[in-house]
Amino acid sequence: MGRLAAFLALGATGLPEREPAAQAPQLGLQERDIVAVQLLAHFGDFLDLLPGLAEQPLLKPDHLGMDGTPVLDVVGIAAIPVLAFHQPVEVDDPLNELWRLHRSQMIMACLSSLPVGTTHAMLSDVDLLDAYSRAVISVVDTVGPAVVGVSGVGTGMLITPDGYALTNSHVASAVKTYELTLRDGTTLKADLVGKDPHTDLAILRASGTGLPHARLGDSGQLRVGQLVVAIGHPFGFQSTVTTGVVSALGRTMRAQSGRTIENIIQTDAALNPGNSGGPLVDTRGQVVGINTAIIAMAQGICFAVPSNTAQRVVSLLIRDGRVIRSYLGITGETWPIHRRVTRYYHLEQESGVRVAHLDPNGPAQQAGLKKEDVLISLANHQMQGVDDLQHFLTDWPVGIPAEAQVLRGTELVKRTIIPTELKS
Numbered sequence: 001m002g003r004l005a006a007f008l009a010l011g012a013t014g015l016p017e018r019e020p021a022a023q024a025p026q027l028g029l030q031e032r033d034i035v036a037v038q039l040l041a042h043f044g045d046f047l048d049l050l051p052g053l054a055e056q057p058l059l060k061p062d063h064l065g066m067d068g069t070p071v072l073d074v075v076g077i078a079a080i081p082v083l084a085f086h087q088p089v090e091v092d093d094p095l096n097e098l099w100r101l102h103r104s105q106m107i108m109a110c111l112s113s114l115p116v117g118t119t120h121a122m123l124s125d126v127d128l129l130d131a132y133s134r135a136v137i138s139v140v141d142t143v144g145p146a147v148v149g150v151s152g153v154g155t156g157m158l159i160t161p162d163g164y165a166l167t168n169s170h171v172a173s174a175v176k177t178y179e180l181t182l183r184d185g186t187t188l189k190a191d192l193v194g195k196d197p198h199t200d201l202a203i204l205r206a207s208g209t210g211l212p213h214a215r216l217g218d219s220g221q222l223r224v225g226q227l228v229v230a231i232g233h234p235f236g237f238q239s240t241v242t243t244g245v246v247s248a249l250g251r252t253m254r255a256q257s258g259r260t261i262e263n264i265i266q267t268d269a270a271l272n273p274g275n276s277g278g279p280l281v282d283t284r285g286q287v288v289g290i291n292t293a294i295i296a297m298a299q300g301i302c303f304a305v306p307s308n309t310a311q312r313v314v315s316l317l318i319r320d321g322r323v324i325r326s327y328l329g330i331t332g333e334t335w336p337i338h339r340r341v342t343r344y345y346h347l348e349q350e351s352g353v354r355v356a357h358l359d360p361n362g363p364a365q366q367a368g369l370k371k372e373d374v375l376i377s378l379a380n381h382q383m384q385g386v387d388d389l390q391h392f393l394t395d396w397p398v399g400i401p402a403e404a405q406v407l408r409g410t411e412l413v414k415r416t417i418i419p420t421e422l423k424s
Contacts, residue, residue: 132227135283139229140241142285145212147231147239147278148188149181155232155278156180156204157287158213159314163188163206166314167277168292169195170256172202180206183239194321196313197257198422199305200292203317214279216314217286219265219306222246230269230291230302232278244269244300253293253303259422261305262387265289268300280304312394326393326419329362330355334385335374337407345412352376352407353383367404367417374407378417393419 146158154171158164158180165180172178178190188206195202226246234240244267251264267280271294280289289304316323335354342350353375358365369375375383379402383389396402398421406413 135227136229136241136243139281139283139285140231143214143229143279143281143287144231144239144241145183146214147183147233149233149236149238150204150277151175151177151179152236154274154276155291157277157279158206158211159216161209161211161213163190163208163211164193164314164318165190165204165206166290166310167202167204168290169197169200169202170292171277172204173197178204180204181233181238182212194317194323196317196323198255198259198323198325199261199309199313200255201290201305201310201313201317203314214281214287215285216307216311217282217284217288219263219288219308222249222265222282222288222306224249227283228267228269228288229281229283230267230271230275230278231281232271232275232291234272234274236274240275242270244302247301251303260386261309262390263306263309265304265306267302267304269302270300271302312391316394323394324398325422326396326398327362327422328364328393328417328419329359330364330369330375331357332375332386332389337374337376341407341410344410347376349376349382349384351384353386353389363417363419367415369404369406369415369417370408372408376405376407376412378402378404393422 143157148156148158148165150156150165150167150171151174153174154167156165156167156171159166172192172195178192180188180190182188188208190204190206193203193205224246228244228246230242230244232240246265247268248266249263251266253261253264255261265280265288267289269280271291275291276293278291279287280291282288286307288307290307290310291302291304293303295301313323332353333356334351336351337347337349339350341347355364355369355371355373355375358369358371375389377383378389378392379396381388381392383392396419398419401416401418404415404417406415
């Protein structure tokens with residue numbers, strides 16, 4: 001209660017009676033002083049606490065100014081704007097009006113443990129800024145040592161302690177000899193293990209043990225708006241860090257081979273030539289994408305191959321040096337299936353892959369598929385979208401027949417397709 005009484009003891013220059021109060025945050029005190037006795041006279045319960053209050057200022061005059069005039073001897077105030085009326089009005093008794101409008105705020109201000117001059121909102125902003133900074137610093141400390149420059153033309157990242165490095169296929173294709181530069185300036189000679197132009201990914205192998213390495217995370221857990229960090233060597237500027245958010249998910253992008261890369265991550269983290277092959281990292285320090293492309297005439301529109309795609313490709317490149325894919329000779333798009341058709345045929349899916357184009361003399365055309373057909377399944381694997389089809393073609397052996405279920409209008413037909421190998 002002593003702090004509350006202290007709060008109500010003001011020695012401030014002039015609050016004119018019957019004058020309009022200024023709008024927040026100005027208080028408009030100008031002409032004559034209100035002394036502690038005058039204020040406490042309105043609250044007799046505190047009268048016995050008057051002695052000595054005026055000699056205990058907790059704010060210096062330069063802490064708070066009112067219309068250019070500093071407040072003098074403000075005692076026990078937690079520096080929140082509770083003294084300002086919200087609308088210009090004339091009042092007969094400004095002190096009682098002040099107490100009536102801001103009673104709870106004044107009491108809470110007196111009981112608050114916050115230091116003078118600090119508000120809850122200010123603390124929240126500072127905490128958020130610090131949390132953001134700590135998240136970025138943690139990512140850089142965790143993943144940064146694994147990021148390498150690739151022969152001065154791009155970026156890569158070590159993904160194993162024995163020297164396997166992941167980068168873009170177009171980066172690996174730009175040079176014939178490979179040299180990886182670590183953050184501390186160490187250089188390592190490397191060899192090409194394999195590359196996959198259809199996903200724009202490549203694997204290099206440097207000699208060494210106990211090397212810093214990054215971990216590929218689950219890009220399927222990303223959400224639009226999530227904070228991401230990009231690390232790379234744009235224009236040769238080593239270990240450059242930029243931040244942004246996931247702008248969109250599920251984009252498609254045409255690879256240099258002409259094949260569509262699915263589930264591309266769009267981000268506004270600034271990327272420039274030389275960032276290609278570098279990691280896109282979430283705040284847990286997991287690599288969720290491999291930076292691969294930008295739109296040259298745009299700002300903040302950049303793309304990364306998802307880490308889930310990279311995980312499948314990396315294992316095949318390390319094992320075989322290339323990715324062998326089956327080929328059907330169709331261009332498709334995800335297409336919804338009418339509910340009545342789904343119920344009639346007891347289908348457990350609501351979408352399939354519509355055949356938008358057939359390559360002449362391709363396996364699908366030779367098997368009898370037609371344009372506008374909707375592919376439902378292949379070898380008992382549901383085809384609910386283009387992503388399912390591409391996963392199947394990556395895993396299904398070349399030359400092994402696969403039975404296809406197709407909706408032709410409202411009729412369900414079956415055809416047997418023998419895939420051939422997709423050429424680079």
